[in-house]
Amino acid sequence: MQTQPAPQERAMKRLNEDTLEMLIAAHAIREFLIVRGDGGYVIQAKMGTETFQLRSRREAVRRFRKLDTAAAYLRTRGALQVTLDLA
DSSP, X not given: OOOOOOHHHHHSEEEOHHHHHHHHHTTOOOEEEEEEETTEEEEEEXXXXXXXXXXXXXXXXXXXXXXXXXXXXXXXXXXXXXXXXXX
């Protein structure tokens, strides 16, 4: 069953996993955030003045149940610094 994104998530642009990996390799992303939300943690990436959320192949937003899993996802793709938002 697909969950509906929260209103602030609907307005945000999305990146698929392949595009995120290319942007990380090109050092195009200036900041990564892991944001706690309904149903888990969401990865956001800032490029210039825009903020993008990671999407999955099946869902509008990729959610991680555990913070460690979200951090490991970014670390294995080359992200060295991440900001955590628990609000």
